[in-house]
Amino acid sequence: MTKTNLITGFLGSGKTTTILHLLAQKDPAEKWAVLVNEFGEVGIDGALLADSGALLKEIPGGCMCCVNGLPMQVGLNTLLRQGKPDRLLIEPTGLGHPKQILDMLTAPVYEPWIDLRATLCLLDPRQLLDEKCLSNENFRDQLAAADIIIANKSDRADEDSRQALDKWRVEQGEGREVVFATQGNIDGAWLDKPRENQRELPASVEHSHAHPSSRGLAALSLAQNQRWRRNLNHGQGYHACGWIFDADTVFDTIGLLEWARLAPVDRVKGVLRIPEGLVRINRQGLDLNIETQNVAPPDSRIELITQNETDWNSLQAALLKLRLSSQV
Known part of the structure; x- marks a missing residue:
């Protein structure tokens, strides 16, 4: 079975940087893979992770679970069955809703393949002061679904954002671990924490995207002579x-x-x-x-x-x- 972690977080919270730090800590004898999805169509995160030494699969252009989850299933199956990694890190878009992804990872069909560990959510505490973030259901549900909150960019936190984080921990943290980090630099041992947060999340009512005809893996490269x-x-x-x-x-x-x-x-x-x-x-x-x-x-x-x-x-x-x- 492949040890698997979902690495969530809203736009700009530092997911890709954190994954790069985690990959740098891996046992050289282990094979790791990353399944990455972006809201946009050109695959920036794949370029950032290209030299990380991990197997990489990209799903551009929206949420992993669009089109009844088919893009994610194809990428997931390819990595698990062909790559056979020791660990899989899944990075959804910052606008992605965690429920559909967690539902898929815990489906009976994947029980022989996936050992789902803790879900980590990257949070810039300053986002707790931004009404646009607070009113976004994906932002709220990413935090709600997490087992571990990574309070990233702690070097840029001010007193107001620290107080906002303290308030969130009291009102909604429910005893979950909060790890403070700068530039996504966290201990890889957090990945082996068990998945304990089993709360039921609502489906996203805004789960829709408009995709141009070039969506999919074709969007990741240029045509010949283009x-x-x-x-x-x-x-x-x-x-x-x-x-x-x-x-x-x-x-x-x-x-x-x-x-x-x-x-x-x-x-x-x-x-x-x-x-x-x-x-x-x-x-x-x-x-x-x-x-x-x-x-x-x-x-x-x-x-x-x-x-x-x-x-x-x-x-x-x-x-x-x-x-x-x-x-x-």
Whole structure:
């Protein structure tokens, strides 16, 4: 049986960074796998996890349990039966509802395959001060479904957010473990905690997405001789726009970072080629984190997510002007 953990958390809470830390701690003799899903269509998290040493399966474009759960079942079955990993980490989109995923993982058909351990939920305590988060049923139910709450970004917490977390623990925490972390750096031993939270969760009433015709695994790559492509997605009150550029496209570093910083959206995530190699961009609200390496990624991709109607054409025009090569 494969030891399995669900790693949930709202947009920008730090799920992918946490998974990278957990993978870095694994026993070299073990084979780990990651099943990752994103709201957008271009697969940013897969690019971030590509060099982690884990088996990786991506499901782009919405929640894992869309289309009666078929995309998740296909990915899950592939990893379990072909990969035969010792441990499986499942990362749903930050807009994903946990009930359908947990229901699937505990279904009789998977009993011989899955040893379901603790569900971890990443939480930026500042989100407890944001009415948009508090009113989002997925945000609430992600916390409700968790066995362990990872209070991430503790280095950025202020007195108000600490008090909000204390209040949540008293009113809704119900004795569950709360682990404080910075940049998702947690002890891998938490993964072996048992699944104890068996509370019944309601199904999501907002469980709907609009998918373009290119949805699915085809959205993760460019067609032959295609230099770049844009993908749109929307659902649950959010809009996403993502771009993929070929390996010959290089972006101006300073201009790209300014574009990402100033874009009028809630969320920016990307891995792109720059003259120095690659830059990883991760922005939630006003928090902008960047990391550069002197190796080049196989392509460039960036995703924006927002609750507001946005002029994607203007943002795209500005982004295209930042290309240093492949001006086609």
